[in-house]
Amino acid sequence: xxxxxxxxxxxxxxxxVFIGHNLGFRTFVVYVPMHExxxxxxxxxxxxxxxxxxxxxxxxxxxxxxxxxxxLKGLVDSAIKKRAxxxxxxxxxxxxxxxxxxxxxxxxLQPIVVNIRDCDASGQSLRGHRLVTLxxxxxxxxxxxxxxxxxxxxxxxxxRKAMELVFEFLDSVLSKRAYPKKGGLYSSEKEITAAEMxxxxxxxxxxxxxCTVAVEIHLGLDIEQERQLFHDLNRLGKKVEVSLALHFDxxxxxxxxxxxxxxxGLNIQVQEKDQKDWHNDTGAITRKDLVxxxxxxxxxxxxxxxxTPAAVTPKTEIAxxxxxxxxxxxxxxxxxxxxxxxxxxxxxxxxxAKLVYDFAFSNRRGAQAEExxxxxxxxxxxxxxxxxxxxxxxxxxxxxxxKDSGLESLASYLPASGDNANRDMGSYQGGFMRFGAxxxxxxxxxxxxxxxxxxxxxxxx
Numbered sequence: 001x002x003x004x005x006x007x008x009x010x011x012x013x014x015x016x017v018f019i020g021h022n023l024g025f026r027t028f029v030v031y032v033p034m035h036e037x038x039x040x041x042x043x044x045x046x047x048x049x050x051x052x053x054x055x056x057x058x059x060x061x062x063x064x065x066x067x068x069x070x071x072l073k074g075l076v077d078s079a080i081k082k083r084a085x086x087x088x089x090x091x092x093x094x095x096x097x098x099x100x101x102x103x104x105x106x107x108x109l110q111p112i113v114v115n116i117r118d119c120d121a122s123g124q125s126l127r128g129h130r131l132v133t134l135x136x137x138x139x140x141x142x143x144x145x146x147x148x149x150x151x152x153x154x155x156x157x158x159x160r161k162a163m164e165l166v167f168e169f170l171d172s173v174l175s176k177r178a179y180p181k182k183g184g185l186y187s188s189e190k191e192i193t194a195a196e197m198x199x200x201x202x203x204x205x206x207x208x209x210x211c212t213v214a215v216e217i218h219l220g221l222d223i224e225q226e227r228q229l230f231h232d233l234n235r236l237g238k239k240v241e242v243s244l245a246l247h248f249d250x251x252x253x254x255x256x257x258x259x260x261x262x263x264x265g266l267n268i269q270v271q272e273k274d275q276k277d278w279h280n281d282t283g284a285i286t287r288k289d290l291v292x293x294x295x296x297x298x299x300x301x302x303x304x305x306x307x308t309p310a311a312v313t314p315k316t317e318i319a320x321x322x323x324x325x326x327x328x329x330x331x332x333x334x335x336x337x338x339x340x341x342x343x344x345x346x347x348x349x350x351x352x353a354k355l356v357y358d359f360a361f362s363n364r365r366g367a368q369a370e371e372x373x374x375x376x377x378x379x380x381x382x383x384x385x386x387x388x389x390x391x392x393x394x395x396x397x398x399x400x401x402x403k404d405s406g407l408e409s410l411a412s413y414l415p416a417s418g419d420n421a422n423r424d425m426g427s428y429q430g431g432f433m434r435f436g437a438x439x440x441x442x443x444x445x446x447x448x449x450x451x452x453x454x455x456x457x458x459x460x461x
Contacts (some may be wrong), residue, residue: 015130017217019123019141026122026231027110028217030145034071035208038163039149041114044226055226056157065148065185066306068169070251072185073098074107075166075203082202095454099185102309104251111214112156113233118148120444121220151217154226155233159213170204173197243272243287253312254294254304261320262290265325278432281344283337289346292439297322297353300362302440311389315361318373322356325380339432342392343385347439351446352380358459372456379454387433391449395423414445415450415460 002019002220004160017028045056076098083090098358119125141416153160169185177197179187184410221229262268267286293299295304298312326349327333338344359365359373390397394414402408415423425442426435435442444459452460 012127012146014142014144016140016142022216022218026219028123028141028219030215030217031212032215033208034163034211034213035167035204037112037151038160038167040145041112041153041160043153043157045157052265053223055152055154055223055230059157059161061161064158064161064165067158068165068422069101069185069308070107070310071109071159071162071166072169072203073101073104074109075207075211076101076199077103077107078206079199079202082210083208091195091198093193094199097186097196097199100188100308100310102251102253109159109213111216112159113154113216113218113229114156115154115218115221115226115229116145116149117152117221118150119220121221141265150173151215152226154218154229167204167207167260170200170207172427173200173331174204185340191384237429246287246291247272250436252304252307253309254298254307256297257312257316257319258290258294261316262323265320266323267331268323268327278338279336281335281336283335283336283344285344285346289349293346293349294355296350296443297357298361300354318356321377324354325377326352328381329385331385339387340383341435342387342389347443348385348446349436350439350443350451352376354443354447355450359456366457368457375454375456376450383450387428387431389433392425392433392435392446393428394449395425396428396429410452413448413458413460415448 015030015032017030020029043056043059044050044053045059047054080090080094080098083094109375116126123143126143126145126149128141131139133139133143141269169180172291173179173192174197177192179192181187216227250259263270268290269282270287271284272281272287272289274286274289275281275284291304292302295301298304298315299307314396325345328339329343332338332343334340342348355376356373359369359376390401391407391410394402394407394410396418397405397407402410423445424436424438425445426432426433435446448459450456
C-alpha cells in the first residue's frame with residue numbers, strides 16, 4: 001500500500017518525453033496538446049496562494065489579450081488545415097472569419113519552460129520506462145505524471161493566460177451561441193451562423209488534439225533556482241531592433257499595407273536607419289517613420305500594435321489616395337529631399353495623416369467630412385511646403401512680421417502661445433526649417449496651419 005501511495009495514483013497520465021541535458025542539467029522535452037498543457041500547468045504569481053513561492057512578475061492583461069488573439073488566429077488556421085488534411089471542404093464562412101482575425105505566412109508559439117517541483121533533479125522519482133525501436137534503439141521515454149506533478153510555468157505565463165482567454169471565449173460562444181458584446185477576441189454585429197459554430201467547435205477540437213505546444217520541463221528546481229531561471233530567460237536575451245522587427249513582420253495589416261501598397265505599389269523607398277546628414281539624403285523614408293505616420297493615419301495612435309484587419313482593411317483605399325497625393329509633393333522622395341521640402345520631415349506627414357484620420361475615420365468627423373477630405377486631398381499639392389514659407393515660423397515671428405506675411409488670421413486656428421504648452425516647433429537656420437524632435441507636440445500645430453491654409457474647419461471650434 002505504501003508503494004502505491006509513493007509511485008502512482010489513478011490520476012496518472014502518460015507522456016512521451018525526450019531527455020536532454022541543458023548545460024548539464026537534465027530536462028525533458030515534450031509536445032502536448034494546448035488544452036492539455038493548460039490543464040496540467042500553473043503559475044506561481046498569486047501572493048495569497050503561493051506566498052514565498054512566487055517566481056513570476058505581475059501579469060500584464062493587455063499583453064495576454066494580444067497573445068490570445070494571436071492564438072485564436074492560429075487555431076482558426078489549424079482548423080482549416082485539419083479539414084484539408086482530412087479531405088473535407090472548407091466552408092466560405094471559415095475563410096471569412098480568417099480574413100477578419102487575420103492571416104500571416106507562419107504561426108507558432110515558442111517553447112514554454114516549466115518546472116516539476118515535486119520530484120528530484122534527475123527525474124528518477126518519476127515512474128516511467130524506455131520506448132525502443134525495432135532495432136532496440138531508444139526512441140523516447142514514457143513517464144507518468146499524477147495531479148501532484150504540476151507543471152509550474154517559469155517562462156510563458158502570458159501564453160498560458162492567453163490560452164485561458166481563448167478557451168473561455170470558445171466555451172462562451174459554443175454555450176451561448178452568440179459573440180461577446182464587448183472585449184471579446186472576435187466580435188461581429190451579425191448573428192452567429194451554423195458554419196461559424198462549426199468553426200469554433202473545430203477550433204476547440206484542434207486545441208485538444210491537433211495543436212500542440214513544445215514544453216521544456218526542468219526537474220526538482222527550488223524557488224531560488226526557478227527565479228534564477230526566470231531571470232536568465234527574460235533578461236539575458238537581446239531585443240530585436242524596431243526597424244528589423246517591422247521589416248520582418250507580415251502579420252500586422254498596416255505592415256502589409258506598407259509593403260504591398262506603398263513600397264511595391266507607389267515605389268516608396270524605405271531605409272532602416274535615419275540619415276542625419278541632410279545633404280546626403282537619398283529621398284528614402286525610414287521604416288520607423290513610415291510606420292509611425294500610418295499608425296496615425298489608420299488608428300490615430302503612435303504605434304501599430306493591436307491593429308486588426310477589421311479596423312484596417314476598410315480604410316486602405318482612402319489611405320492609399322492620401323499617400324498618392326502626399327508623395328506627389330514636389331521634392332519628396334528625391335535626393336536631398338529634406339533640403340527641398342519640409343514635407344520630407346516625418347512630423348509634417350504625421351500632421352497630414354492626422355487630418356485625413358479626422359475627416360475620414362474619426363467618430364467626430366462632422367457632417368461636411370467628405371467635402372473636407374476632398375478639399376484636403378486635392379489641396380495638398382497647392383500648399384507651399386518650402387522651407388521659406390513663413391507659416392512654419394509663426395510662433396517665432398513678431399506681430400508686425402505676421403501681419404506683413406499675411407498670417408494674422410492664422411491666430412484663430414492656433415492655440416495661444418502664452419499658456420504652459422510647448423510651442424517650440426523648431427528653428428529656421430541657414431534657409432532650412434528644422435522641426436523639433438517632440439513630434440506629438442508639433443504635428444497638431446502643423447495640422448492647424450494646413451487647416452487654415454486650405455480653409456478647413458478649425459479643430460478648436
